[in-house]
Amino acid sequence: MSETDTQIAEARAAYLAELVEAGHLIPSGVPGLYGRSGAFEGVIEHFEAYVTRRGADQNAEVMRFPPILSRKTYERTDHIETMPQLLGSVHTFTGREHEHSEMAAHLHAGEDWTGSLTPTDVVMVPAACYPLYPTAAGTLPDGGRTIDLRTFVFRHEPSSDPARMQIFRQREYVRLGTPEEAVAHRDEWIRRGLDIHRSLGLNVRRELANDPFFGRGGRVMKATQREQDLKFELVCPITSEEKPTAITSSNCHLDHFGAAFGIHTADGAVAHSSCVGFGLERIALALFRTHGMDPDGWPAEVRSVLQL
């Protein structure tokens, strides 16, 4: 008998309660926004170090961008067109004292106090690789570039599923180069990703996937993305066997970002790009679900691989 939506919702609520009871997630009152325990962070740090060891042959350039992005850069992507329901635009107060008094009065009256705010020059980072592209404008070296990234990304999708957070970290290896280099990177990291997760005892499989594009136009884009075999996810059961959770994805962007940001290969063609993104919180959630709430009690082989 197949799982019902109610059963899946109950399994998610039960796992969230278990994580909170263990102290690994600390509720904030906002669905999908949690503090993390030291042990939860430790698992992520050790997983990241493992990825670094497995990716050492990539000789990647390490860059770390903060969780906000230039608004002008954001406007050059098509995120507003394709995934507006997920965006986070940062606004602030730039008024004078009398406007400040009015704003405070609204707050104290329990009213919306944000009416007088103005947009800043920044938005929340929607995907770890967005801040990279404008910095790569111009001509790539022969052989292209591989960049090691990690940041918090924001997605406005409040959910009671502990694996659907509004803010979480992606660790990525991004490839910029020829079409062949981009596809080879994507495919290599699907293979390597499967092996990395399986070496940690996670029951992952590869699935063709699409991004959550918005509206009627989005339905066409989803179908096209699938027809072109561009995006693959590594999925793992967390709170459902039948609807496993994507914990890592590997995605070819064709010349989408190369064209938007003026990135060219050494021969003058528009660069292609691809990336693998490890969903660090989801991977930790899959590990705690699979091996138990206390990393000290995880199987010796898993502890050894993670150097716990």
Add this chain to the structure above:
Amino acid sequence: MSETDTQIAEARAAYLAELVEAGHLIPSGVPGLYGRSGAFEGVIEHFEAYVTRRGADQNAEVMRFPPILSRKTYERTDHIETMPQLLGSVHTFTGREHEHSEMAAHLHAGEDWTGSLTPTDVVMVPAACYPLYPTAAGTLPDGGRTIDLRTFVFRHEPSSDPARMQIFRQREYVRLGTPEEAVAHRDEWIRRGLDIHRSLGLNVRRELANDPFFGRGGRVMKATQREQDLKFELVCPITSEEKPTAITSSNCHLDHFGAAFGIHTADGAVAHSSCVGFGLERIALALFRTHGMDPDGWPAEVRSVLQL
């Protein structure tokens, strides 16, 4: 002869250029928003590990909150009253297809496209300890609590000074307890902070300080905070000898957060709180300024202390 404002501005621009040339800061086009090099991140990671070793006797609970905060929690602090010019409120798109088309049309016309956005349930974290307080509501154990925090904090203050970023990390030890416990924590971490920084070859000194409170009312609050000797900063020359930069601060909040969030000591009194906050990016900037752009060439003693 004392430094002029022009000389200080020139020194800041020169240091920023040097950091960009070395690849340690990666410009985004927005003042005060940069990517960081792997070497820059490495210095921060090693400094944090050093702080952890120096703070081991605190037996602190480790919690890691993401860079966004519940809006309801934020509204219970007085940040909107006291520092509205620094806030970051996160807004998103919740409309339907026709509103989406209008928003995209504004974007393509080069107009403000944010008019139809609505506030989310979250704001940017203004200080690393804010997310903690609501989770500590109720009665503290005997002896109070000490919590080890680190997160990115947002402050809307665009600047060409590389040491004044719009988003940066604070590593904190927060003390919740009696008035005596809070003051003792603040004072101990001023002493320990001086020693930590001096052991890294940084020329720090202690200064009485105040928060950047807004407007006319804020001037009174600044004076009161100074009269009560509540906040101290450890300052270090980065781009000016005469106007050194605060790289760490240690601050007593009296019962400000205890009262706002219903935190009590075992004897039923409103809890006091204090915290030390290490400004991780500023500390890295002070280290690169003092010892040079290549950590491999830093003095052996500094490298040894940082276990580089």
